[in-house]
Amino acid sequence: xxxxxxxxxxxxxxxxxxxxxxxxxxxxxxxxxxxxxxxxxxxxxxxxxxxxxxxxxxxxxxx
Amino acid sequence: xxxxxxxxxxxxxxxxxxxxxxxxxxxxxxxxxxxxxxxxxxxxxxxxxxxxxxxxxxxxxxxxxxxxxxxxxxxxxxxxxxxxxxxxxxxxxxxxxxxxxxxxxxxxxxxxxxxxxxxxxxxxxxxxxxxxxxxxxxxxxxxxxxxxxxxxxxxxxxxxxxxxxxxxxxxxxxxxxxxxxxxxxxxxxxxxxxxxxxxxxxxxxxxxxxxxxxxxxxxxxxxxxxxxxxxxxxxxxxxxxxxxxxxxxxxxx
Numbered sequence: 001x002x003x004x005x006x007x008x009x010x011x012x013x014x015x016x017x018x019x020x021x022x023x024x025x026x027x028x029x030x031x032x033x034x035x036x037x038x039x040x041x042x043x044x045x046x047x048x049x050x051x052x053x054x055x056x057x058x059x060x061x062x063x
Numbered sequence: 064x065x066x067x068x069x070x071x072x073x074x075x076x077x078x079x080x081x082x083x084x085x086x087x088x089x090x091x092x093x094x095x096x097x098x099x100x101x102x103x104x105x106x107x108x109x110x111x112x113x114x115x116x117x118x119x120x121x122x123x124x125x126x127x128x129x130x131x132x133x134x135x136x137x138x139x140x141x142x143x144x145x146x147x148x149x150x151x152x153x154x155x156x157x158x159x160x161x162x163x164x165x166x167x168x169x170x171x172x173x174x175x176x177x178x179x180x181x182x183x184x185x186x187x188x189x190x191x192x193x194x195x196x197x198x199x200x201x202x203x204x205x206x207x208x209x210x211x212x213x214x215x216x217x218x219x220x221x222x223x224x225x226x227x228x229x230x231x232x233x234x235x236x237x238x239x240x241x242x243x244x245x246x247x248x249x250x251x252x253x254x255x256x257x258x259x260x261x262x263x264x265x266x267x268x269x270x271x272x273x274x275x276x277x278x279x280x281x282x283x284x285x286x287x288x289x290x291x292x293x294x295x296x297x298x299x300x301x302x303x304x305x306x307x308x309x310x311x312x313x314x315x316x
Contacts, residue, residue, distance in 0.1 A: 013115035018180050022119045022173040037286050044289040048296045049311045
């Protein structure tokens with residue numbers, strides 16, 4: 001272990017803002033991307049189901 | 064082998080394959096990130112010149128590499144789509160773009176946060192930074208162009224041409240530090256000369272790069288499944304999918 005204490009680790013030798021600003025925003029954006037992708041899948045499923053049900057309701061077999 | 068590849072170029076066959084593979088790549092990405100961060104943040108020593116500030120390297124270099132690799136992957140699928148007219152190619156190109164855009168943005172962001180303490184400037188109009196900014200705009204342009212065209216096949220073609228022409232920018236980014244006098248430092252890792260970095264630092268950085276690579280693959284496979292669903296919504300196999308049936312029961316209830 002190269003760090004003496006947690007605050008030593010946190011301050012990153014005075015570069016804390018820059019180091020944690022890089023890691024933090026990276027983590028946040030990747031988490032947001034995973035969330036967006038999940039939502040896109042739910043939207044896609046909803047879209048597919050809505051069209052299938054509309055087709056059933058019309059009694060048309062255009063599939 | 065070739066026949067197998069064409070088999071999976073059909074969305075109907077690729078959808079279940081992607082569904083099986085993405086969790087695998089996601090697990091790999093997580094495990095490698097934990098390993099890479101532990102090595103990089105707790106084991107790797109302090110840099111002689113940059114102190115602890117150098118640790119930005121463990122995100123900056125991997126996201127920058129991946130922003131270029133993803134664009135080349137897009138160009139590859141675009142070329143395949145244009146030449147063989149394989150149906151999955153355009154969907155994969157579209158699925159790659161958002162992850163690429165995020166990595167290009169992160170490259171600029173972490174670069175700014177690294178530039179400020181080391182060079183005294185968040186941003187300079189230097190060849191490396193400017194060409195990476197152009198890459199970010201190319202991603203945004205690709206996303207805007209393909210989503211502005213309603214017909215999926217035409218959107219794929221237009222996007223493919225943009226992806227191919229834009230790919231010329233990737234070697235410009237990579238060699239910019241050689242071709243021009245830049246503030247940005249040269250490559251610390253080179254295919255021909257090996258590395259000038261300390262061993263643990265290098266290992267941690269390479270592990271992080273592989274981790275981000277796995278993440279990008281997992282995300283692309285996950286995203287392409289949503290694209291396939293929407294584009295193939297009129298086909299019977301989509302209607303027969305268990306997740307679609309579950310969703311329609313949910314919608315009826």
